[in-house]
Amino acid sequence: MHESAVAQSVLESILAEAEKHNARPKSARISCGQFNALNDEAMQVAFEAAAMDTPCQGMKLAIDHKPLRTLCKSCGQSFDYDIYSGVCTGCGGENIVFEADAPLLLEEIELEQDTPNESDAAKKDPRQE
Amino acid sequence: MKVMLRKKILDKNEQAALQNRGFFSKSGLLCINMISSPGSGKTTLLARTIQDLASKLRIGVIEGDIKTDTDARKIRAAGAPAFQIETEGACHLSAQQIKDALKELPCAKLDVIVIENVGNLVCPSDFDLGEGVRVVVLSVPEGDDKPRKYPGSFSKADVVLVNKIDLLEHVEFDLDKVKRDIRRLNPDGEILQVSARTGQGMQDWYQWLRERKEQSA
Numbered sequence: 366m367h368e369s370a371v372a373q374s375v376l377e378s379i380l381a382e383a384e385k386h387n388a389r390p391k392s393a394r395i396s397c398g399q400f401n402a403l404n405d406e407a408m409q410v411a412f413e414a415a416a417m418d419t420p421c422q423g424m425k426l427a428i429d430h431k432p433l434r435t436l437c438k439s440c441g442q443s444f445d446y447d448i449y450s451g452v453c454t455g456c457g458g459e460n461i462v463f464e465a466d467a468p469l470l471l472e473e474i475e476l477e478q479d480t481p482n483e484s485d486a487a488k489k490d491p492r493q494e
Numbered sequence: 495m496k497v498m499l500r501k502k503i504l505d506k507n508e509q510a511a512l513q514n515r516g517f518f519s520k521s522g523l524l525c526i527n528m529i530s531s532p533g534s535g536k537t538t539l540l541a542r543t544i545q546d547l548a549s550k551l552r553i554g555v556i557e558g559d560i561k562t563d564t565d566a567r568k569i570r571a572a573g574a575p576a577f578q579i580e581t582e583g584a585c586h587l588s589a590q591q592i593k594d595a596l597k598e599l600p601c602a603k604l605d606v607i608v609i610e611n612v613g614n615l616v617c618p619s620d621f622d623l624g625e626g627v628r629v630v631v632l633s634v635p636e637g638d639d640k641p642r643k644y645p646g647s648f649s650k651a652d653v654v655l656v657n658k659i660d661l662l663e664h665v666e667f668d669l670d671k672v673k674r675d676i677r678r679l680n681p682d683g684e685i686l687q688v689s690a691r692t693g694q695g696m697q698d699w700y701q702w703l704r705e706r707k708e709q710s711a
Binding site: 367370371374375378382386388395400401402448449451459461462468469470471472473474475476477478 | 495496497498499500501502503504505506584585586588616617619620621642643645646649650674675678679681
């Protein structure tokens with residue numbers, strides 16, 4: 366299950382960013398190519414397990430599967446390749462060339478600034494006293 | 495607050511792979527990452543290769559298994575130095591593990607280093623170890639559906655060794671279909687038919703290996 370290695374690496378990057386910005390991680394989005402064979406369910410389970418007892422516990426992870434653009438040399442159709450089907454969606458031909466597969470990336474993280482100052486300020490609001 | 499990163503997730507592994515690649519290049523070593531499902535005959539194929547090429551190529555082996563040093567002992571019995579990595583559950587080898595293992599082999603006295611990855615056609619595929627050549631072994635009794643089921647591994651192979659070819663007449667295995675399916679994923683990859691048991695086709699593999707070694711020197 367390569368998802369656990371991926372999850373561990375994603376977790377380390379998120380924790381480092383959160384610390385840098387002194388903020389709480391709320392959600393993250395990763396993206397992968399077709400040949401990475403990343404399974405959503407396994408990835409979620411692996412990330413949950415890795416995040417347990419860290420500031421990432423309970424955060425949301427979105428997984429974006431990037432399509433693999435492919436050209437059929439027989440009929441000229443350009444299409445998103447299904448690596449498990451292996452044929453052109455137009456003519457059923459096998460004479461195809463695909464572009465480079467998308468890399469495994471940590472795209473973005475959403476962080477929530479800790480807001481003790483705001484709540485302190487709210488408490489000190491004279492109208493509430 | 496959103497932080498855009500677009501950071502490579504396996505960055506740490508890729509950094510270590512880059513260092514390994516630099517080491518192999520500096521030392522004039524050809525490194526082979528051998529990937530297959532369990533039971534395809536990787537170790538037997540390797541042991542025979544070591545014995546048959548004993549006077550021509552000095553081969554060292556890094557063995558990856560979840561547990562036991564059975565394979566490393568087989569390789570040593572065939573006459574080559576071997577270091578066993580026991581992953582204790584992990585389903586693939588990482589570049590850092592290889593970096594550490596290289597310290598345990600007499601690299602200065604070798605021409606070729608073969609990494610026998612953990613038997614698995616899914617997970618090892620994404621982990622660059624710094625190798626110069628990737629070999630995928632597919633054995634006939636596994637069935638002819640494997641390239642279609644595990645496209646990631648087959649798409650990245652420099653050579654696919656179809657092993658146990660001597661069993662072709664005993665099992666249902668459409669060799670033409672396998673070749674077609676591999677070609678589609680990987681138009682430039684070589685496909686060789688071998689039997690590590692009978693020796694059939696092994697000369698073609700040795701030839702390919704020696705040519706690659708010369709190119710890397």
